[in-house]
Amino acid sequence: MSVLDGIYLLLGLMFAAAAWLNLKDRSNPKHLRRASFWALYAATFLFGTWLPPFVVGCLAIGMALLAGLGLGKSGAGEPSETERRAGAARLRNRLFVPALLIPLVTVLGTLLLQNYTPGGKPLVELKDATLVALGISVIVALAAGLYILRQPFAVSLTESRRLVDAVGPVVALPQLLAVLGAVFAVSGVGQVVAHLVGRFIPVDSVLAVVCAYCLGMALFTLVMGNAFAAFPVMTAGIGLPLIVKLHGGDAAIMGAIGMLAGYSGTLMTPLAANFNIVPAALLELPDQNGVIKVQIPTGLALLVVNTLLMYFLVFRF
Amino acid sequence: MLTLIGVAIVVLGFALRLNPLLVVVAAAVATGLAAGLDLVGIVTEFGRAFTQNRYMALVWLTLPVIGMLEKNGLKEQAQALIARVGAATTGRVLMLYLVIRQVTASLGLTAFGGHAPMVRPLVAPMAEAAAENRYGELPPRIRFLIRAHAAATDNIGLFYGEDIFIAIGSVLLIKAFLDQAGYPLTPLQIALWAIPTAIAALLIQLFRLWRLDRRLQRELGNTP
Numbered sequence: 001m002s003v004l005d006g007i008y009l010l011l012g013l014m015f016a017a018a019a020w021l022n023l024k025d026r027s028n029p030k031h032l033r034r035a036s037f038w039a040l041y042a043a044t045f046l047f048g049t050w051l052p053p054f055v056v057g058c059l060a061i062g063m064a065l066l067a068g069l070g071l072g073k074s075g076a077g078e079p080s081e082t083e084r085r086a087g088a089a090r091l092r093n094r095l096f097v098p099a100l101l102i103p104l105v106t107v108l109g110t111l112l113l114q115n116y117t118p119g120g121k122p123l124v125e126l127k128d129a130t131l132v133a134l135g136i137s138v139i140v141a142l143a144a145g146l147y148i149l150r151q152p153f154a155v156s157l158t159e160s161r162r163l164v165d166a167v168g169p170v171v172a173l174p175q176l177l178a179v180l181g182a183v184f185a186v187s188g189v190g191q192v193v194a195h196l197v198g199r200f201i202p203v204d205s206v207l208a209v210v211c212a213y214c215l216g217m218a219l220f221t222l223v224m225g226n227a228f229a230a231f232p233v234m235t236a237g238i239g240l241p242l243i244v245k246l247h248g249g250d251a252a253i254m255g256a257i258g259m260l261a262g263y264s265g266t267l268m269t270p271l272a273a274n275f276n277i278v279p280a281a282l283l284e285l286p287d288q289n290g291v292i293k294v295q296i297p298t299g300l301a302l303l304v305v306n307t308l309l310m311y312f313l314v315f316r317f
Numbered sequence: 318m319l320t321l322i323g324v325a326i327v328v329l330g331f332a333l334r335l336n337p338l339l340v341v342v343a344a345a346v347a348t349g350l351a352a353g354l355d356l357v358g359i360v361t362e363f364g365r366a367f368t369q370n371r372y373m374a375l376v377w378l379t380l381p382v383i384g385m386l387e388k389n390g391l392k393e394q395a396q397a398l399i400a401r402v403g404a405a406t407t408g409r410v411l412m413l414y415l416v417i418r419q420v421t422a423s424l425g426l427t428a429f430g431g432h433a434p435m436v437r438p439l440v441a442p443m444a445e446a447a448a449e450n451r452y453g454e455l456p457p458r459i460r461f462l463i464r465a466h467a468a469a470t471d472n473i474g475l476f477y478g479e480d481i482f483i484a485i486g487s488v489l490l491i492k493a494f495l496d497q498a499g500y501p502l503t504p505l506q507i508a509l510w511a512i513p514t515a516i517a518a519l520l521i522q523l524f525r526l527w528r529l530d531r532r533l534q535r536e537l538g539n540t541p
Binding site for chain 2: 099
């Protein structure tokens with residue numbers, strides 16, 4: 001068991017607590033469904049490392065079915081305004097300490113875990129450093145919070161239940177979309193799209209090729225929800241053969257700006273759920289596309305900028 | 318062509334506002350079947366990718382801390398702090414956050430920020446409070462608009478900052494892909510060319526936040 005597995009266990013316990021508190025919530029006529037939803041999600045973290053993939057797949061599909069049936073209205077109440085005002089008056093700026101400890105300890109922890117290698121061996125795998133540091137930062141911030149606020153530990157669990165219920169099933173959406181991306185990849189969706197785009201470009205025109213690559217990156221990211229998924233497909237289909245090989249463009253510039261052109265797509269698609277749909281739920285916006293709507297002007301402007309930058313830079317260096 | 322059926326399901330399902338989890342599962346199953354995979358194979362791939370992407374959920378681990386602080390008045394204190402800064406406006410609060418977010422991300426400190434740990438408990442309440450101090454109680458429409466801009470500012474700062482850092486996922490992906498294709502490059506050669514876009518993104522978003530302030534003034538300000 002790795003350190004990261006241990007942190008997933010903590011996350012599993014947090015969702016299990018949400019399931020337990022919902023199970024006891026008689027104010028919600030569908031409390032069994034809501035409790036089951038969080039229980040299934042908790043199971044994927046508590047046992048995910050050891051369960052066969054087929055079983056985890058069944059758990060995830062079960063969650064989607066429950067969410068489709070509807071989870072009812074959670075009985076977790078907002079903390080009262082009197083309580084919040086009293087807390088702010090009592091604790092003042094000390095309230096910021098635990099909140100700021102999270103990013104601070106994460107950053108310091110990441111640097112430490114990446115660079116401190118006793119006996120030439122890193123404490124955790126390098127790619128896991130930030131994730132492990134985030135887990136540690138939460139433990140530190142929680143301890144500081146419990147001490148500063150003088151609250152019993154159970155309060156942190158009732159409060160996390162309130163927040164996961166407020167965000168709802170969207171909590172699991174980023175992960176499910178990553179799954180969709182994986183299925184798209186093994187099914188060859190990317191090749192079909194690249195082939196379609198490739199058929200309609202006048203390859204002799206430098207401008208047309210650059211536009212096709214940049215727009216293609218943005219459009220394909222829009223569909224896949226992820227510029228990382230779009231990049232290999234569009235670059236193998238258009239970027240490398242047409243911009244670099246046919247017209248002699250610079251590979252580094254093509255790659256760097258091409259990826260950034262894809263980010264315009266990320267800003268404009270509900271499929272990039274962790275950036276667009278999750279914050280809308282987290283900030284309790286009535287419109288789940290509220291964040292996307294304010295990002296569209298910036299996304300489009302940057303797509304134009306990136307296409308122009310590519311056109312003027314890629315053949316010059 | 319049939320493999321594109323999943324894309325169609327996603328577009329249609331999201332447009333019709335069906336439950337997104339159900340839409341995604343349906344799209345994945347349909348795509349897999351269209352590509353000739355069997356049902357057990359699809360569910361297995363499903364579970365494998367679901368477990369592999371568990372890291373995406375780790376950010377939720379911050380919720381016990383954030384929830385407990387909220388219960389004890391974190392948002393109220395953030396608002397009180399902003400009320401003491403006379404020059405604070407919604408746009409300026411978000412501009413400052415944009416600069417901090419983009420600069421730290423460009424140094425590889427992408428964990429400094431985020432919607433759950435920073436935007437919900439601190440940035441959005443501060444941006445809202447700055448408008449409240451000037452214009453009084455905000456209509457819900459404006460309150461939600463400000464929150465949406467707070468979330469967008471976090472995204473834009475992160476996306477166009479992190480690509481300047483040489484050891485970030487996207488730069489390494491570009492490098493790995495071009496290496497394989499026979500174009501060996503250093504991460505620095507790639508990250509360098511993210512700088513023009515980063516500057517453009519910063520300027521465009523600063524301009525949009527300046528316009529947000531103007532819009533709030535126009536819609537809420539009772540000019541004498």
